[in-house]
Amino acid sequence: MAQVTAPKGTQDILPKDSGRWQRVEAIIRELCAQYGFKEIRTPVFEHTEVFVRGVGETTDVVTKEMYTFEDKGGRSVTLRPEGTAGIVRAFVENGLFNEALPAKLYYMIQCFRYEKPQKGRLREFHQFGIELFGAADPIADATVISMPYRLFKRVGLGGISLQINSIGCRECRARYREALIAYFEKDRERLCPTCQERLEKNPMRILDCKSEICRRVAEQAPLITDYLCPDCDAHFSAVKKYLDVMGIAYQVNPRIVRGLDYYNRTVFEFISDQIGAQGTVCGGGRYDGMTEQFGGGPQPGIGFAMGMERFMLVLEQAGVELPAERDCDLFLIPLGERAVQEAVRLTALLTESGSRVQYDLMARSVKAQMKYADRIGAACTAVLGDSELEEGAVVVKNMADGRQEKVALDALSSKWLEGFCK
Ligand code: ATP
Ligand code: MG
Numbered sequence: 001m002a003q004v005t006a007p008k009g010t011q012d013i014l015p016k017d018s019g020r021w022q023r024v025e026a027i028i029r030e031l032c033a034q035y036g037f038k039e040i041r042t043p044v045f046e047h048t049e050v051f052v053r054g055v056g057e058t059t060d061v062v063t064k065e066m067y068t069f070e071d072k073g074g075r076s077v078t079l080r081p082e083g084t085a086g087i088v089r090a091f092v093e094n095g096l097f098n099e100a101l102p103a104k105l106y107y108m109i110q111c112f113r114y115e116k117p118q119k120g121r122l123r124e125f126h127q128f129g130i131e132l133f134g135a136a137d138p139i140a141d142a143t144v145i146s147m148p149y150r151l152f153k154r155v156g157l158g159g160i161s162l163q164i165n166s167i168g169c170r171e172c173r174a175r176y177r178e179a180l181i182a183y184f185e186k187d188r189e190r191l192c193p194t195c196q197e198r199l200e201k202n203p204m205r206i207l208d209c210k211s212e213i214c215r216r217v218a219e220q221a222p223l224i225t226d227y228l229c230p231d232c233d234a235h236f237s238a239v240k241k242y243l244d245v246m247g248i249a250y251q252v253n254p255r256i257v258r259g260l261d262y263y264n265r266t267v268f269e270f271i272s273d274q275i276g277a278q279g280t281v282c283g284g285g286r287y288d289g290m291t292e293q294f295g296g297g298p299q300p301g302i303g304f305a306m307g308m309e310r311f312m313l314v315l316e317q318a319g320v321e322l323p324a325e326r327d328c329d330l331f332l333i334p335l336g337e338r339a340v341q342e343a344v345r346l347t348a349l350l351t352e353s354g355s356r357v358q359y360d361l362m363a364r365s366v367k368a369q370m371k372y373a374d375r376i377g378a379a380c381t382a383v384l385g386d387s388e389l390e391e392g393a394v395v396v397k398n399m400a401d402g403r404q405e406k407v408a409l410d411a412l413s414s415k416w417l418e419g420f421c422k
Pocket of ligand 2: 060
């Protein structure tokens with residue numbers, strides 16, 4: 001039969017790589033715990049409405065990139081293209097606003113977007129992100145921004161710049177919008193067709209366009225930072241002040257507007273210059289009042305999402321090594337049925353006390369078993385034959401340095417192994 005391949009824009013994470021993913025995920029989970037964030041798991045698919053309300057009708061994500069289909073009951077459902085909308089839905093629906101505030105939530109999920117696949121851009125990809133509900137104070141913004149910063153620092157990653165901006169409140173943006181429309185109107189025909197449409201619906205999005213011409217047209221465009229009301233201006237100054245206190249370097253980039261509709265005030269991106277055009281590893285911002293889109297009371301909210309594939313790419317590019325665990329402490333090689341039984345018994349004991357012990361499952365020769373032990377990276381091997389059984393002792397070999405040591409079978413404990421493997 002012909003082979004079946006994975007859908008375009010998806011990728012398998014194979015056993016040779018999944019350990020690296022797990023190590024990064026473990027570091028992330030520990031960081032979240034340090035900041036007091038707890039994991040939230042929401043459905044992979046939601047009513048399409050959730051994303052239309054939560055991401056925004058005029059966004060690329062909603063207009064072009066969603067995997068939307070009718071289920072057998074005739075409902076329109078969508079595979080989540082991002083994490084925030086579903087979490088805001090869950091926050092309101094489950095009354096999390098009644099629990100201790102601020103609510104500190106994090107997620108590690110798969111997302112789905114119908115995009116043109118390229119390096120760092122997939123149709124199924126992974127995001128780690130956090131959402132903080134209930135805190136309007138600028139100290140919350142700075143604290144949230146400090147999390148990806150700490151993560152990069154913890155894994156020893158340099159070369160990632162933090163860019164921040166404020167896109168103000170509704171009033172600031174109404175005035176800015178006028179100015180932008182007046183500016184782009186002059187060069188209307190030069191803009192790409194999508195941006196010509198954006199000019200009416202959401203002119204700020206033109207600043208986010210990746211087309212070279214639109215970028216050039218936008219070069220002299222008015223800057224949102226010149227249109228901030230006193231409150232938004234003070235908020236932005238305070239965010240910068242707290243970042244300074246934390247010793248976190250940043251650049252103010254008034255062109256960062258972010259792709260999703262729901263942002264207000266603080267927006268930010270962490271950008272790597274190591275992985276080409278898809279350099280934004282992490283993006284986020286404030287989305288006060290989004291809870292109201294889901295029938296809840298008004299709540300301040302702020303969060304970010306990090307593209308895990310891009311993060312893994314940057315780590316690889318930078319040659320960051322994360323200490324790996326040992327896959328196998330001991331590989332037992334029994335000769336004959338009695339020895340096989342003894343190996344099974346020993347393995348059970350050592351597994352109970354925490355060691356990673358394996359033995360052959362394919363009735364292979366000693367030589368083939370040795371080769372296998374080597375391939376799986378076993379720290380030690382031990383051949384168990386009749387004479388070993390009679391003597392009640394076995395020679396354990398350290399595969400890294402060739403050291404051998406005879407140990408009594410009833411003294412072969414996890415603790416002994418730990419000491420010998422070192
Ligand atoms: P871009 O401008 O690169 O399309 P975006 O603004 O659409 O990104 P967000 O919705 O903010 O991205 O998602 C947060 C992060 O998720 C991005 O910064 C990126 O690292 C990652 N990401 C977004 N889309 C994809 C994708 N199709 N494949 C892989 N990672 C992605
Ligand atoms: Mg995008």
